[in-house]
Amino acid sequence: MxxxxxxxxxxxxxxxxxxxxFFVFISVGPMVWAFLSSFKTYAEIxxxxxxxxxxxxxxxxxxxxxxxPIGKYFLNSIIIVGLSVLVTVTLVAMCAYVTxxxxxxxKPVLILLISAALMLPAQAISQPxxxxxxxxxxxxxxxxxxxxxSAMGIPQAFFVMTSYYQTISMALEESAYIDGASxxxxxxxxxxxxxxxxxxxxxxxxxxxxWNEFYFALMLTSGDTARTVxxxxxxxxxxxxxxxxxxxxxxxxxxxxxxxxxxILQRQVMESLTAGAVKG
Numbered sequence: 001m002x003x004x005x006x007x008x009x010x011x012x013x014x015x016x017x018x019x020x021x022f023f024v025f026i027s028v029g030p031m032v033w034a035f036l037s038s039f040k041t042y043a044e045i046x047x048x049x050x051x052x053x054x055x056x057x058x059x060x061x062x063x064x065x066x067x068x069p070i071g072k073y074f075l076n077s078i079i080i081v082g083l084s085v086l087v088t089v090t091l092v093a094m095c096a097y098v099t100x101x102x103x104x105x106x107k108p109v110l111i112l113l114i115s116a117a118l119m120l121p122a123q124a125i126s127q128p129x130x131x132x133x134x135x136x137x138x139x140x141x142x143x144x145x146x147x148x149x150s151a152m153g154i155p156q157a158f159f160v161m162t163s164y165y166q167t168i169s170m171a172l173e174e175s176a177y178i179d180g181a182s183x184x185x186x187x188x189x190x191x192x193x194x195x196x197x198x199x200x201x202x203x204x205x206x207x208x209x210x211w212n213e214f215y216f217a218l219m220l221t222s223g224d225t226a227r228t229v230x231x232x233x234x235x236x237x238x239x240x241x242x243x244x245x246x247x248x249x250x251x252x253x254x255x256x257x258x259x260x261x262x263x264i265l266q267r268q269v270m271e272s273l274t275a276g277a278v279k280g
Contacts, residue, residue: 068235164198200268
């Protein structure tokens with residue numbers, strides 16, 4: 001009887017694992033395919049898209065740097081994305097804390113405006129943004145993209161951090177005030193250390209969103225001065241020839257930083273996502 005119960009339980013669990021394996025396959029499969037294809041020659045890619053490469057060498061990766069200024073674009077991405085992450089995390093860490101802890105005039109209006117920003121499509125602000133950047137001489141500059149990416153990342157990061165601050169007990173702040181700590185001291189020495197998982201989460205989200213952003217990076221730039229890595233992928237696709245071997249190598253190099261950032265910050269992100277579940 002016990003064996004039948006175990007077998008029935010195992011049998012009922014099969015659909016769950018099949019479902020999970022399916023999503024793992026469609027998530028990881030394209031990355032593995034692109035990685036293997038980055039070592040293939042042009043003839044191997046055309047003959048069979050699913051076959052293994054005949055040899056594993058770095059020739060395609062070297063070609064990726066020859067056909068496009070990917071090194072310069074990588075440096076641009078590091079500067080633009082790094083500073084946008086820094087600006088977003090710094091501003092949101094402060095304003096989300098005040099919003100989560102205090103009541104003040106027009107607080108509902110502020111939250112409503114930030115919520116509305118989440119629903120605003122990029123295409124709706126393209127023309128006015130382009131005109132403003134031309135007038136302010138921010139077109140085709142790193143500063144322009146940093147401003148745009150920071151503004152785009154603040155609404156999402158704001159709600160993530162507001163929710164996370166609410167999981168921190170107010171008794172800690174009250175104890176600090178009783179001991180004579182000021183508002184700034186309490187925020188810097190007590191709240192921020194406890195909020196590291198939340199800050200790591202919004203930093204990771206901002207990094208991934210801005211590193212892979214293509215629309216504004218193309219619309220608000222015209223030369224190599226401020227263009228980022230995703231734009232470099234266009235160099236491998238032309239009217240008369242497509243260098244798929246170098247393209248796959250460039251795709252791998254483009255995606256790899258986001259994977260590494262997630263691996264580095266995954267523990268803090270998991271802590272942030274589960275903080276609300278154990279509150280109270």
